[in-house]
Amino acid sequence: MEKVNSVMILDDEPIVCERLRSTLEKVNLDIETFIDPNEAIKRFAEKKFQILITDLKMKELDGIEVLKLVQKVSPKTKVIIITGFATVEKAREALKIGAYDFIAKPFKLSQLRDLVIKALGLPD
Numbered sequence: 001m002e003k004v005n006s007v008m009i010l011d012d013e014p015i016v017c018e019r020l021r022s023t024l025e026k027v028n029l030d031i032e033t034f035i036d037p038n039e040a041i042k043r044f045a046e047k048k049f050q051i052l053i054t055d056l057k058m059k060e061l062d063g064i065e066v067l068k069l070v071q072k073v074s075p076k077t078k079v080i081i082i083t084g085f086a087t088v089e090k091a092r093e094a095l096k097i098g099a100y101d102f103i104a105k106p107f108k109l110s111q112l113r114d115l116v117i118k119a120l121g122l123p124d
Helices: 014-025 037-044 063-073 088-097 109-120
Strands: 006-010 030-034 051-055 078-083 101-104
Touching: 006 014, 006 037, 014 030, 014 109, 030 037, 037 051, 037 063, 051 063, 051 109, 063 078, 063 088, 078 109, 088 101, 101 109
Parallel strands: 006 030, 006 051, 051 078, 078 101
Antiparallel strands: none
């Protein structure tokens, strides 16, 4: 089966990127991971991703800023924000700006996998 659905994972913790990658690769998705938000944004100029999973708190750009930048270059990309610093206000802000969903850490990998499958419109 050919991989046609592409997902970018952006988190400044490499271990998070690898855990998410290994979980989502089982669903036969094309996965790219980034730990640098600026590099991730540059990659959007070269390739369109159906899904972006981004951490909220990162050193250079936060997930809300990444969401806004991605919407400018790839408005059809669905953005899922993950964070260990969840607040109702941040979740509301992200969703209002256009995030597809907002998930608080710790979460079950299966929960994120199911959310990505739903966002892509794939069968369960």
